[in-house]
Amino acid sequence: xxxxxxxxxxxxxxxxxxxxxxxxxxxxxxxxxxxxxxxxxxxxxxxxxxxxxxxxxxxxxxxxxxxxxxxxxxxxxxxxxxxxxxxxxxxxxxxxxxxxxxxxxxxxxxxxxxxxxxxxxxxxxxxxxxxxxxxxxxxxxxxxxxxxxxxxxxxxxxxxxxxxxxxxxxxxxxxxxxxxxxxxxxxxxxxxxxxxxxxxxxxxxxxxxxxxxxxxxxxxxxxxxxxxxxxxxxxxxxxxxxxxxxxxxxxxxxxxxxxxxxxxxxxxxxxxxxxxxxxxxxxxxxxxxxxxxxxxxxxxxxxxxxxxxxxxxxxxxxxxxxxxxxxxxxxxxxxxxxxxxxxxxxxxxxxxxxxxxxxxxxxxxxxxxxxxxxxxxxxxxxxxx
Numbered sequence: 001x002x003x004x005x006x007x008x009x010x011x012x013x014x015x016x017x018x019x020x021x022x023x024x025x026x027x028x029x030x031x032x033x034x035x036x037x038x039x040x041x042x043x044x045x046x047x048x049x050x051x052x053x054x055x056x057x058x059x060x061x062x063x064x065x066x067x068x069x070x071x072x073x074x075x076x077x078x079x080x081x082x083x084x085x086x087x088x089x090x091x092x093x094x095x096x097x098x099x100x101x102x103x104x105x106x107x108x109x110x111x112x113x114x115x116x117x118x119x120x121x122x123x124x125x126x127x128x129x130x131x132x133x134x135x136x137x138x139x140x141x142x143x144x145x146x147x148x149x150x151x152x153x154x155x156x157x158x159x160x161x162x163x164x165x166x167x168x169x170x171x172x173x174x175x176x177x178x179x180x181x182x183x184x185x186x187x188x189x190x191x192x193x194x195x196x197x198x199x200x201x202x203x204x205x206x207x208x209x210x211x212x213x214x215x216x217x218x219x220x221x222x223x224x225x226x227x228x229x230x231x232x233x234x235x236x237x238x239x240x241x242x243x244x245x246x247x248x249x250x251x252x253x254x255x256x257x258x259x260x261x262x263x264x265x266x267x268x269x270x271x272x273x274x275x276x277x278x279x280x281x282x283x284x285x286x287x288x289x290x291x292x293x294x295x296x297x298x299x300x301x302x303x304x305x306x307x308x309x310x311x312x313x314x315x316x317x318x319x320x321x322x323x324x325x326x327x328x329x330x331x332x333x334x335x336x337x338x339x340x341x342x343x344x345x346x347x348x349x350x351x352x353x354x355x356x357x358x359x360x361x362x363x364x365x366x367x368x369x370x371x372x373x374x375x376x377x378x379x380x381x382x383x384x385x
Contacts, residue, residue, distance in 0.1 A: 035318050036269050036295050037356075038203040044233055049200030053360060055322070055353025056189050057370065058178045060377040061334065061346035067099035067382055068340045071129060073333075074122035075103060075157075078134035079110030082249060084277030087304050088133050088157060091329025099337065099384055110246040112139050119143035123150045129336045130154045133329075136217045137162035137170055144170045153339050157332040160184070160217050173345040175332050187218040190321055190352055191225030191274075194299045197319045197354045198270045199233045201297045206236040209265040211258065213274040214243045222274050222301060240265040244278075255282030262290045271296055276303020276320045284316030302352065305367040311357055312364065322355035322368040330378050337382065350374075 040046045075092045078085040089105055096103035104125070106118035115135050120143050122130050130152055136159040137144050144162065147154055148170050156174035160183050163169040177186050198206045208230065213219030230236050242261040248254040262271070273283060279300060287293050293316060300307065303320035310317040331348030338345055355361055355368060362368050379385035 035293065035314070036297050037201045037318055040200050040203055042204055045200045045202075045204040047200075048196040048204070048233070052193050052196035052200060052319075052354040055193060055351060056178060056181075057351030057353065058347060058349030060327075060331075060349050060372065060374050061381060063346060064381050064383065065334070065337050065341060065343060065346075067101070067337045067384065069100060071101045071336075071340055072125070072127050073101050073103050073129040073131060073336065074118070074125070074127040075105050076115060076118040076122065076130060076132045076135060077105060077107050078115070078132075079246065079249075080105075080107045081110065082275075082277050082281065083304055083306060084275050084302065085110075085134050087277075087325045088329040088332075091326035092131055092133065092157065092332055094326075095330040095333040095378070098379070099333065099382055108135065110250050116140040116143040119147055123147050123152055127152055129340065131157040131332050131336065132159055133157040134216070135159045136164070138165045138167065138217065139215075141167065141170070153336070155332055155336045155339055156183075158218075158328065164217055172339040173335055175328065175335055175350075176345055176347045177328070177331070177350050179347045179349075183218075184221050187221035188225030188228070190301060191222040191227075192229035193352065193354055194272055194301060194319075194321055195226045195229035197299045197356070198272065198297055199230065199236055201299070201318065201356075202236075202270055204233050204235055206230065206233065206270045206297075207239045207268050208237070208270045208272055209240050209242065209261060209268040210238045210272045211242045211244050211261070211274060214245045219274060226272060239267045244274075249278075249281070254278070255286055258283050259286040259290065262286060262292065262296075269295060269297065271298045273298065273300040276300040276307045276317075279303065279310055279317050279320075280306040284310050287316035299354070303368075305362075305365065308355065308362060308366075308368065309364075311355065311361065314357075319354050319356040321352050322360055322370070323352045324350060324368060324370040324372070324374065326367075327370060327372065327374040330374060334378060334381070 108115035154171040161171045299319040302323040307320040328350040
């Protein structure tokens with residue numbers, strides 16, 4: 001069975017021309033701008049913004065698959081206390097129940113011990129499929145080895161399999177997101193897209209405070225993609241870095257660390273936060289309270305409706321990597337259906353593009369959906385609903 005998106009597949013057109021991006025952008029008047037966002041006046045800045053707002057995306061699969069009956073699926077959350085874990089869990093549960101599967105959530109509570117315990121509970125409970133949301137195989141390799149030995153199929157839900165770190169593959173498949181991109185390349189492209197936004201929004205003079213997510217593999221990939229793209233801008237640089245781990249949120253020290261870093265990085269005019277879901281937990285308030293909001297362009301990785309509202313109200317965030325989180329969650333269920341049927345995994349198409357107050361912003365109160373009615377399309381593929 002094919003497990004990963006490989007380089008020999010024909011890639012999508014990853015970056016659309018500016019006219020397409022502008023034509024498809026949802027706009028909002030928002031509130032009075034009080035940030036350091038500058039109008040792009042040079043080719044480097046203009047091209048970077050065009051690429052960021054166009055983004056990288058795909059389409060849902062086209063080959064139908066019928067859900068097998070009587071399947072028990074456990075959705076293991078990286079940590080229900082943060083939106084970036086809880087939102088995809090809810091989406092996966094919704095899709096699993098729609099196809100008639102018996103579905104259960106287990107909260108890993110932002111630590112490997114919790115994740116491993118959830119996997120072992122799932123195996124003991126007779127699960128057929130485990131979806132680890134936001135969890136890499138290498139972080140809890142032994143429990144995943146036990147799951148494989150027990151015949152339980154593990155389907156990725158945002159994380160990478162153990163062969164990403166040189167071990168043996170233990171999962172039935174990772175979630176394949178965009179044609180032609182491995183999961184590593186996908187995260188690097190995501191980081192590059194945020195870099196493009198900050199380059200363009202500072203008129204190609206970005207001086208960045210970079211926050212790095214030190215726990216997952218994809219945190220490193222995101223940072224690498226960001227820094228590689230930022231290096232294409234002659235007058236841009238990272239002026240300071242801050243490491244952030246799940247334990248910082250468990251211990252309640254994350255916002256204080258971020259606030260201190262903001263005060264220290266006096267030369268920064270831009271901030272890169274890898275996880276959009278961190279902003280509503282206190283990071284956005286820290287930007288406002290710092291007294292430096294008018295001097296900073298704040299761009300983040302994947303976020304949800306809460307980030308859209310922060311952008312709309314000028315609440316401490318300027319841009320977010322728009323990602324249809326539920327699309328990815330439903331895509332993991334699609335992969336699980338195909339795995340249980342003995343079929344080839346499909347590329348699910350869940351891509352991304354930058355969102356700010358004037359580009360790609362959904363209507364008030366709505367989450368970013370990527371201009372695709374993916375739920376209707378999956379229902380047709382599965383023959384349900």
